[in-house]
Amino acid sequence: xxxxxxxxxxxxxxxxxxxxxxxxxxxxxxxxxxxxxxxxxxxxxxxxxxxxxxxxxxxxxxxxxxxxxxxxxxxxxxxxxxxxxxxxxxxxxxxxxxxxxxxxxxxxxxxxxxxxxxxxxxxxxxxxxxxxxxxxxxxxxxxxxxxxxxxxxxxxxxx
Amino acid sequence: xxxxxxxxxxxxxxxxxxxxxxxxxxxxxxxxxxxxxxxxxxxxxxxxxxxxxxxxxxxxxxxxxxxxxxxxxxxxxxxxxxxxxxxxxxxxxxxxxxxxxxxxxxxxxxxxxxxxxxxxxxxxxxxxxxxxxxxxxxxxxxxxxxxxxxxxxxxxxxxxxxxxxxxxxxxxxxxxxxxxxxxxxxxxxxxxxxxxxxxxxxxxxxxxxxxxxxxxxxxxxxxxxxxxxxxxxxxxxxxxxxxxxxxxxxxxxxxxxxxxxxxxxxxxxxxxxxxxxxxxxxxxxxxxxxxxxxxxxxxxxxxxxxxxxxxxxxxxxxxxxxxxxxxxxxxxxxxxxxxxxxxxxxxxxxxxxxxxxxxxxxxxxxxxxxxxxxxxxxxxxxxxxxxx
Numbered sequence: 001x002x003x004x005x006x007x008x009x010x011x012x013x014x015x016x017x018x019x020x021x022x023x024x025x026x027x028x029x030x031x032x033x034x035x036x037x038x039x040x041x042x043x044x045x046x047x048x049x050x051x052x053x054x055x056x057x058x059x060x061x062x063x064x065x066x067x068x069x070x071x072x073x074x075x076x077x078x079x080x081x082x083x084x085x086x087x088x089x090x091x092x093x094x095x096x097x098x099x100x101x102x103x104x105x106x107x108x109x110x111x112x113x114x115x116x117x118x119x120x121x122x123x124x125x126x127x128x129x130x131x132x133x134x135x136x137x138x139x140x141x142x143x144x145x146x147x148x149x150x151x152x153x154x155x156x157x158x159x
Numbered sequence: 160x161x162x163x164x165x166x167x168x169x170x171x172x173x174x175x176x177x178x179x180x181x182x183x184x185x186x187x188x189x190x191x192x193x194x195x196x197x198x199x200x201x202x203x204x205x206x207x208x209x210x211x212x213x214x215x216x217x218x219x220x221x222x223x224x225x226x227x228x229x230x231x232x233x234x235x236x237x238x239x240x241x242x243x244x245x246x247x248x249x250x251x252x253x254x255x256x257x258x259x260x261x262x263x264x265x266x267x268x269x270x271x272x273x274x275x276x277x278x279x280x281x282x283x284x285x286x287x288x289x290x291x292x293x294x295x296x297x298x299x300x301x302x303x304x305x306x307x308x309x310x311x312x313x314x315x316x317x318x319x320x321x322x323x324x325x326x327x328x329x330x331x332x333x334x335x336x337x338x339x340x341x342x343x344x345x346x347x348x349x350x351x352x353x354x355x356x357x358x359x360x361x362x363x364x365x366x367x368x369x370x371x372x373x374x375x376x377x378x379x380x381x382x383x384x385x386x387x388x389x390x391x392x393x394x395x396x397x398x399x400x401x402x403x404x405x406x407x408x409x410x411x412x413x414x415x416x417x418x419x420x421x422x423x424x425x426x427x428x429x430x431x432x433x434x435x436x437x438x439x440x441x442x443x444x445x446x447x448x449x450x451x452x453x454x455x456x457x458x459x460x461x462x463x464x465x466x467x468x469x470x471x472x473x474x475x476x477x478x479x480x481x482x483x484x485x486x487x488x489x490x491x492x493x494x495x496x497x498x499x500x501x502x503x504x505x506x507x508x509x510x511x512x513x514x515x516x517x518x519x520x521x522x523x524x525x526x527x528x529x530x531x532x533x534x535x536x537x538x539x540x541x542x543x544x545x546x547x
Binding site for chain 2: 007014018021022023024153155
């Protein structure tokens with residue numbers, strides 16, 4: 001994997017200066033490479049992974065399975081566009097499953113809010129045949145990170 | 160009341176406590192210390208290896224194994240040494256599985272040294288060799304390595320230390336604390352000296368997987384050396400398995416037999432659970448080694464540059480996960496520098512003198528820590544250095 005992408009995929013907060021030191025490159029080289037990744041749509045964004053259960057914020061995640069009718073000549077692309085332009089839709093994937101076609105992740109403040117979104121906005125989209133909504137009850141691990149408090153370094157005070 | 164102090168053996172009484180331990184005692188109880196002292200990886204053992212250990216317990220493998228180590232593990236060790244280091248050893252006769260590389264070092268010394276035999280130990284180096292030599296009744300002969308030689312043992316210095324009582328020559332490369340490695344040409348030059356003697360080489364290669372811009376060469380690959388070398392290696396550093404206590408030796412049959420005899424009586428066998436986990440590590444862990452090494456390499460580059468930027472230059476270490484940093488430009492002894500750094504800025508690094516008197520003027524920093532941790536340490540060290 002490209003070294004800069006490898007670093008950023010683990011931790012997007014590395015400064016250009018630190019990355020330059022770690023990879024034996026100049027800061028200019030790092031910045032140029034990052035700019036070109038962004039232009040090519042390879043580096044799309046960098047967001048913090050937050051455990052909302054530990055905060056006061058109401059935050060629910062749902063996975064919705066959509067069965068759809070692909071369109072002649074356009075396949076799934078047009079339907080996908082109609083779905084992902086909603087800001088509530090956090091992710092949208094075309095799946096290999098035989099049970100459904102598209103997997104949507106939606107985030108909202110309550111289960112009711114999400115259920116209404118699915119019923120009023122997603123289900124009526126032209127081409128959508130059926131929806132099946134599953135709510136996340138508890139997150140154990142997100143994007144490779146286990147949801148737990150910072151671990152104490154056990155190694156201190158030994159040789 | 161019975162005073163058992165009087166019952167202690169002379170050897171035990173004479174054994175000096177570790178210089179590193181003394182410094183750790185200063186550390187304990189302090190809050191908020193940024194420490195760069197530990198000599199073990201910050202990675203937990205890769206999950207598939209832990210899983211194999213857990214499975215072995217669940218499957219009821221809770222008995223002694225063959226004293227030498229399970230046949231499967233020894234076979235995997237033989238195949239590992241061949242594919243990673245071009246060394247060919249017979250799993251049946253040349254390989255012994257031990258409780259850490261530490262036990263292998265102890266066995267080697269006890270199997271070879273008679274009273275008053277001399278053991279050459281390059282310094283600064285890890286603190287375990289001379290106490291074990293003393294316990295065996297032999298004599299430790301320290302050979303200083305110099306910064307202008309990159310802290311590598313040179314043929315001239317080795318030659319000057321050899322006598323007709325020299326039994327064993329310890330070569331601990333890649334080195335703790337200096338990070339120095341010995342390249343093929345350098346090994347060949349040392350071998351020219353060694354071949355003129357009857358000495359055996361004890362090659363402590365525990366950090367062999369952690370070399371960065373140059374691949375590790377084992378002295379046993381140099382012609383005519385394998386028959387007089389004990390190669391010691393293990394799982395602690397390469398696979399982040401320090402707590403599992405598993406290592407091994409590869410040596411000519413006769414030496415292995417002698418080590419085996421002692422091991423058989425003193426230890427029986429290395430922990431069974433660790434042996435099963437280690438077998439999995441050798442079979443499927445090559446990618447884990449590469450991943451951890453890449454991470455250490457990034458930190459190595461970061462730390463050497465950052466320290467140099469704040470006026471604390473260090474030899475760019477080619478191996479292990481330590482930086483041997485020069486302090487002498489500031490006119491403080493290693494101990495005073497490190498004590499003041501700890502007292503005034505809550506950063507702990509190990510004074511070079513913990514590894515031998517010739518470590519004076521230096522300190523060892525470990526980069527087995529996250530980048531954030533290293534950055535904070537550097538920031539505080541910068542503040543300290545500006546006050547000097």
